[in-house]
Amino acid sequence: MIVIPDVRLAIPGDANSIAQLSRDSIEQGLPWRWTQARVLGAIESKCANVAVVSEHSCLMAFGIMEYGDETSHLVLLGVQPWQRRRGLGRAVVLWLEACAHTAGIGLIRLEARADNPTAIVFYESLGFSVASRISGYYCGMIDAIRLEKRLWDANS
Secondary structure: OOOOOOEEEOOHHHHHHHHHHHHHHHOOOOOOOOOHHHHHHHHHOOOEEEEEEEEOOEEEEEEEEEEOOOEEEEEEEEEOHHHOOOOHHHHHHHHHHHHHHHOOOOEEEEEEEOOOHHHHHHHHHOOOEEEEEEEEEEOOOEEEEEEEEEOOOOOO
16 A cells, blocks of 8 residues: 655744754755754745655655746755655655646756765656756755756647
């Protein structure tokens, strides 16, 4: 039996757990930028959604998406290491994608660390395509792979 995780909007009380997961699993080897205060700012932003999956009051996964007029940007996606391969990251991305589609946004962009081929394959499995490589994107230390996904054709 496949259990579909319950994705919900983050609340201010989720900010510390999100920041810690970002520091430990996404920003390793880099200066910590997604602190509790910055995550809280995203939670409170009118131009972003912070989505989470939690079980028994424990954060399992999260995603932060910023919205523009025509494009959205998946800023961060994190899943607890011991919770990977359960479909949690996929559920968060699809939930945020549905929000972008509802808002009439036709393109989602994101960057993944070039040294994380697992993430790149994950995004490709969700229909994202590699658009470019950005040298030194992460603090001048690590390249990024920019990926994009069209939600609908602007000519339709």
